[in-house]
Amino acid sequence: xxxxxxxxxxxxxxxxxxxxxxxxxxxxxxxxxxxxxxxxxxxxxxxxxxxxxxxxxxxxxxxxxxxxxxxxxxxxxxxxxxxxxxxxxxxxxxxxxxxxxxxxxxxxxxxxxxxxxxxxxxxxxxxxxxx
Numbered sequence: 001x002x003x004x005x006x007x008x009x010x011x012x013x014x015x016x017x018x019x020x021x022x023x024x025x026x027x028x029x030x031x032x033x034x035x036x037x038x039x040x041x042x043x044x045x046x047x048x049x050x051x052x053x054x055x056x057x058x059x060x061x062x063x064x065x066x067x068x069x070x071x072x073x074x075x076x077x078x079x080x081x082x083x084x085x086x087x088x089x090x091x092x093x094x095x096x097x098x099x100x101x102x103x104x105x106x107x108x109x110x111x112x113x114x115x116x117x118x119x120x121x122x123x124x125x126x127x128x129x130x131x
Contacts, residue, residue: 001094004070005029005038008078011063012040012090020044020088035076036094043087067092074098 009027016025023044030037064080067090071078076094083089 001036001074001096001098004073005036005092005094008038008067008070008090008092009040011067012038015063015090016040016042016044016088023087031096034096036096038092038094039089040091041083041087041089045086064090 009029013025013027016023020042021044023042025040025042028037028039028041064078067080068078071092071094074094075098076092078090078092080090081088
């Protein structure tokens with residue numbers, strides 16, 4: 001799960017660089033209620049008001065589809081879209097019990113809890129990839 005989580009963060013940050021213009025990004029990773037939650041948000045340009053052209057994003061990439069596939073491997077889901085007031089958000093939830101019910105090792109065990117009770121953060125850094 002660690003590599004998939006890392007790749008989701010990596011692709012979301014790549015999308016910030018490609019599409020957000022001059023923006024700040026924040027990465028939050030938490031582990032609570034039997035799931036790892038990944039949130040990548042930015043305050044950039046977001047999606048144009050009239051949406052992307054019919055073919056998808058200007059780059060024509062498969063980034064969001066790839067992130068959804070990585071989440072689905074673990075029985076999780078991914079949501080992405082514009083934020084109220086501007087910017088964009090990507091949120092993945094990866095259950096620790098995987099799709100088959102077999103326990104998936106919790107790479108984020110011991111991540112400090114946020115003061116607001118919403119899980120842990122890694123100071124805006126993506127998780128380390130497994131060797």
